[in-house]
Amino acid sequence: MNHQPTTLEADGIWLQFGERKILQSVYVRIQAGQITGLLGRNGCGKSCLLKSIMGLMPVETRSVRVDGHYVEKPYQQPGLIRYLPQHPFVPPSLTIRTAFEWYGVDMNELFGEYPTLEKLKNRRMSQLSGGEKRLAEMLLILKSDSAFVLLDEPFSQLMPVQIEQLQATIRQEARRKGILVSDHRYRSVLDLSDTVYFLNAGGRTIRLADPMQNLRDMGYIA
Numbered sequence: 001m002n003h004q005p006t007t008l009e010a011d012g013i014w015l016q017f018g019e020r021k022i023l024q025s026v027y028v029r030i031q032a033g034q035i036t037g038l039l040g041r042n043g044c045g046k047s048c049l050l051k052s053i054m055g056l057m058p059v060e061t062r063s064v065r066v067d068g069h070y071v072e073k074p075y076q077q078p079g080l081i082r083y084l085p086q087h088p089f090v091p092p093s094l095t096i097r098t099a100f101e102w103y104g105v106d107m108n109e110l111f112g113e114y115p116t117l118e119k120l121k122n123r124r125m126s127q128l129s130g131g132e133k134r135l136a137e138m139l140l141i142l143k144s145d146s147a148f149v150l151l152d153e154p155f156s157q158l159m160p161v162q163i164e165q166l167q168a169t170i171r172q173e174a175r176r177k178g179i180l181v182s183d184h185r186y187r188s189v190l191d192l193s194d195t196v197y198f199l200n201a202g203g204r205t206i207r208l209a210d211p212m213q214n215l216r217d218m219g220y221i222a
Contacts, residue, residue, distance in 0.1 A: 037193030
């Protein structure tokens with residue numbers, strides 16, 4: 001890419017299964033130098049939205065623009081976007097070291113902050129616990145070269161101390177990237193985010209002006 005993109009916008013996404021509308025009136029903006037939060041109840045379509053933005057899910061209609069220019073399949077554009085799905089994605093036979101090499105990430109720079117990574121570097125992904133796997137894959141996606149990052153339930157299976165460390169890494173990476181975080185740990189999302197969207201059961205995104213109060217008013221939190 002000739003320059004580092006600064007803005008990714010997604011709207012006009014329409015997705016339905018049978019009669020059920022999953023996404024129908026969506027607008028999300030991800031800005032370099034900022035963290036965008038996405039919240040919503042289980043099953044409301046947050047993962048579908050992230051896959052749609054990537055171009056990984058067939059939808060009826062969809063518009064994803066980077067700096068105002070339409071992009072049909074963002075995942076095919078080198079250096080544009082990385083996506084952390086909820087499920088493990090690195091082949092189980094790969095060692096952590098090989099996976100980091102594949103993604104062009106120097107894992108030696110992470111050993112000081114994440115010492116467990118150094119102990120596990122020669123293990124295959126299949127030999128890791130769920131939490132160890134999640135940590136490694138999170139760092140792969142966060143640290144690899146891309147303008148935008150989408151994180152789907154990044155904190156699942158992690159210990160509180162690891163979540164704190166990763167929040168610091170997310171903030172650090174957000175100095176030069178646009179990052180979207182979706183997680184059921186809403187306090188972690190609110191702590192990180194400059195802008196927060198709520199995806200309701202009707203498939204519409206609402207930008208929250210006062211996130212805590214808005215979430216209480218909608219009954220999402222007590």
